[in-house]
Amino acid sequence: MIAIDRIFLHERTGASALKSLEEAGRAPVDPARVFAVMDHIVDTRIGRGDGTLMAGGDAFITETRASCRAAGITLFDVNDAEQGITHVISPELGIVLPGCTLIAPDSHTCTQGAFGALAWGIGSSEAEHAMATGTLRVAKPKTMRVNYNGELPAGVTAKDMILHLIAQEGAGGGKGHIVEFAGDTVRGLDMEARMTLCNMATEFAAFSGIIAPDEKTISFVEGRRYAPSPLPDWSDLHSDTGAQFDREIEIDASRLTPIVSWGTSPEHSIGIDEAIPADANASALGYMGLQAGDRIAGQHIDVAFIGSCTNSRITDLRRAAAIVKDRQVAAGVLALVVPGSTAVKKQAESEGLDRIFTDAGFEWRNSGCSLCFYAGGESFPKGSRVISSTNRNFEGRQGPKIKTHIASPEIVAASAIAGEIAAP
Amino acid sequence: MTPFTTLTSLAMPLIRDNVDTDAIIPSREMRSTGKTGLADGLFAPWRYLDVDARTPDPAFVLNDPDFSGAQILLGGVNFGCGSSREHAVWALSEYGIRAIIAPGFAPIFENNCVRNGLLPIALPADIVAMLSGQKVAVDLPAQQVSCGADIWRFDIGSEAKMMLTEGLDAIDLTLKHGKAIAAWQEADRTARPYIYLEKQL
Numbered sequence: 228m229i230a231i232d233r234i235f236l237h238e239r240t241g242a243s244a245l246k247s248l249e250e251a252g253r254a255p256v257d258p259a260r261v262f263a264v265m266d267h268i269v270d271t272r273i274g275r276g277d278g279t280l281m282a283g284g285d286a287f288i289t290e291t292r293a294s295c296r297a298a299g300i301t302l303f304d305v306n307d308a309e310q311g312i313t314h315v316i317s318p319e320l321g322i323v324l325p326g327c328t329l330i331a332p333d334s335h336t337c338t339q340g341a342f343g344a345l346a347w348g349i350g351s352s353e354a355e356h357a358m359a360t361g362t363l364r365v366a367k368p369k370t371m372r373v374n375y376n377g378e379l380p381a382g383v384t385a386k387d388m389i390l391h392l393i394a395q396e397g398a399g400g401g402k403g404h405i406v407e408f409a410g411d412t413v414r415g416l417d418m419e420a421r422m423t424l425c426n427m428a429t430e431f432a433a434f435s436g437i438i439a440p441d442e443k444t445i446s447f448v449e450g451r452r453y454a455p456s457p458l459p460d461w462s463d464l465h466s467d468t469g470a471q472f473d474r475e476i477e478i479d480a481s482r483l484t485p486i487v488s489w490g491t492s493p494e495h496s497i498g499i500d501e502a503i504p505a506d507a508n509a510s511a512l513g514y515m516g517l518q519a520g521d522r523i524a525g526q527h528i529d530v531a532f533i534g535s536c537t538n539s540r541i542t543d544l545r546r547a548a549a550i551v552k553d554r555q556v557a558a559g560v561l562a563l564v565v566p567g568s569t570a571v572k573k574q575a576e577s578e579g580l581d582r583i584f585t586d587a588g589f590e591w592r593n594s595g596c597s598l599c600f601y602a603g604g605e606s607f608p609k610g611s612r613v614i615s616s617t618n619r620n621f622e623g624r625q626g627p628k629i630k631t632h633i634a635s636p637e638i639v640a641a642s643a644i645a646g647e648i649a650a651p
Numbered sequence: 652m653t654p655f656t657t658l659t660s661l662a663m664p665l666i667r668d669n670v671d672t673d674a675i676i677p678s679r680e681m682r683s684t685g686k687t688g689l690a691d692g693l694f695a696p697w698r699y700l701d702v703d704a705r706t707p708d709p710a711f712v713l714n715d716p717d718f719s720g721a722q723i724l725l726g727g728v729n730f731g732c733g734s735s736r737e738h739a740v741w742a743l744s745e746y747g748i749r750a751i752i753a754p755g756f757a758p759i760f761e762n763n764c765v766r767n768g769l770l771p772i773a774l775p776a777d778i779v780a781m782l783s784g785q786k787v788a789v790d791l792p793a794q795q796v797s798c799g800a801d802i803w804r805f806d807i808g809s810e811a812k813m814m815l816t817e818g819l820d821a822i823d824l825t826l827k828h829g830k831a832i833a834a835w836q837e838a839d840r841t842a843r844p845y846i847y848l849e850k851q852l
Binding site for chain 1: 669684729733736740755763822826835850
């Protein structure tokens with residue numbers, strides 16, 4: 228049994244947990260350490276209210292709001308300045324801290340392991356358990372360390388680092404393990420890139436991902452709204468020298484390339500200059516309308532989507548904007564940018580990034596999870612091929628018959644301009 | 652929660668690798684904040700030729716009358732990966748599935764199963780394949796799966812086994828340790844005062 232320091236809920240699965248807790252006649256033991264946000268099905272079009280494009284979706288929003296109020300939970304509401312995707316705003320607000328435990332009924336909670344927190348995704352029942360008892364019953368995971376060493380080649384990002392690992396080891400490769408990401412390359416990443424790396428630990432079937440905090444972590448956390456002042460000493464939060472792991476993997480980061488997924492699992496990923504392997508899964512190929520031997524670069528696209536808890540932070544938007552600046556989205560391509568938080572949106576606007584995107588022909592939206600998944604309201608035209616900075620290329624994830632290719636925001640931006648999957 | 656002890660049923664094969672929770676229950680099928688009304692949307696993308704019209708795809712195993720009422724589902728590696736949505740387990744349970752036998756499960760899905768009385772059984776892929784369409788018996792107390800004369804033992808954590816066999820509510824179980832938890836928190840307030848936040852107004 229371990230103590231849970233922070234709980235984060237969103238309207239999609241958090242509402243179920245709060246409702247069930249109420250029905251059982253229970254209440255959160257310490258609501259001051261529970262936070263909630265509207266991110267999953269909230270409308271991301273400009274001028275939004277409680278209405279969602281998904282029929283009946285507004286009930287999730289109004290019920291979450293009412294439950295939070297009744298339980299005394301801090302809610303970042305639809306049009307609040309703090310609103311945004313859970314795993315973007317929790318770090319922005321200093322809610323996640325090095326050495327703390329944080330859980331959310333959301334699989335991408337592992338993102339926040341980038342701060343040296345033990346942060347992991349759970350179901351609604353476990354969220355109820357954590358709220359009602361302040362604890363969770365957890366089977367101790369095995370340990371894995373993935374060491375990335377060497378300088379990343381130009382145009383290769385944290386997204387490529389994690390897709391490479393999943394492609395190499397399989398989508399089940401991290402099962403049962405908590406994965407520490409370590410090595411020179413990881414230490415060289417800024418905090419936002421570290422979040423991208425940890426974000427997809429769940430696509431690796433890991434219990435979570437974690438990175439030892441360092442001076443970059445400390446300077447990111449310092450001064451955030453919910454962070455303590457002065458900060459405590461976190462300098463001992465690292466694996467001991469000579470620590471033994473159940474498994475260690477070494478990756479030469481200098482040999483990595485930009486990566487794009489070709490199939491319906493993140494493990495179906497290859498270098499952008501490569502061809503789909505001869506032994507590629509037949510049903511994945513069938514769904515994606517591709518054949519073994521096809522090159523991934525040059526595939527015509529209908530949609531380019533920049534957003535999600537993986538790649539929607541300010542540095543992601545800056546890098547994508549640098550690629551689209553003074554250029555135009557290819558004719559017939561629908562291109563969108565959905566900032567990770569309202570604060571990211573505001574920051575981007577103060578830097579003029581919104582104008583760079585809209586001048587190029589991108590749609591510029593309000594923050595939320597948006598079209599990372601299809602909740603039943605808004606989707607892309609049926610059968611569209613989408614290049615997406617998100618984390619899941621599952622069948623139907625972005626809508627019926629939608630063919631999703633996941634990649635870095637750089638590749639999404641370059642592909643939007645080219646009208647086909649293209650390197651920056 | 653209904654206790655789980657033994658179960659005998661036809662084993663319905665859905666042996667595909669990396670079956671994700673978006674496939675088990677798409678977000679668009681989660682229409683309320685409750686835990687019910689989900690069975691109809693179970694595997695909707697594969698089960699229906701036209702999802703809106705609910706036109707069944709006769710080639711999909713859930714629409715095969717031979718497997719009507721089957722309570723055991725067979726899966727591939729990393730079953731239940733993706734989104735943490737517990738609705739995937741609620742949908743399977745509501746449909747009538749009580750045990751899933753697969754080479755492996757995604758961790759959040761596996762926990763969600765145990766919390767809802769659905770037994771996840773990990774067995775090697777070749778054994779799972781042999782069980783396809785067979786009458787299979789599951790004995791949780793003995794940790795055995797049998798089919799005809801063949802018997803295989805499976806592993807399960809002692810706590811998961813106890814919660815499933817006794818149908819226990821984990822919250823009740825933990826609240827029995829309420830005093831110890833409170834004492835730990837009291838000491839922790841001194842050790843890590845910054846973890847404890849003031850109530851926001």
